Amino acid sequence: MQYQIYSPKAKSKPISRIQAHRIVAKAGEQVGLTLSCHSLRKTFGYMAYKNGVDLALLQYIFNHSSQAVTLRYIGVTQDEANKVTSTLSIGI
Structure with a gap:
């Protein structure tokens, strides 16, 4: 299976759901928006x-x-x- 973002700790596994949330929320902060994986979905x-x-x-x-x-x-x-x-x- 191919994933969009792989974990830096385990190269063959995806990042966790929590880590995905952190990445999306941080990206939103950087552009002045409140973002979540759910809002993107x-x-x-x-x-x-x-x-x-x-x-x-x-x-x-x-x-x-x-x-x-x-x-x-x-x-x-x-x-x-x-x-x-x-x-x-x-x-x-």
Whole structure:
């Protein structure tokens, strides 16, 4: 198996989940953002969906039980709801 970042201690093993979090958080600090591996995962899903990646494929990648769960996870349902409510006007 190939990994993105190998451990400096054990050259054939990946870095730990904790170490990945530290690296991502530090990179975020350096550019003035709060970042986490989870935020990167969700952003990947959102951008992939907006760029036409099939929802069923994203569901598979994220190991979600339904496409509705995937849409909620990446924030598309909230995005779409905000569009609807922002276009409504109430005449008072």
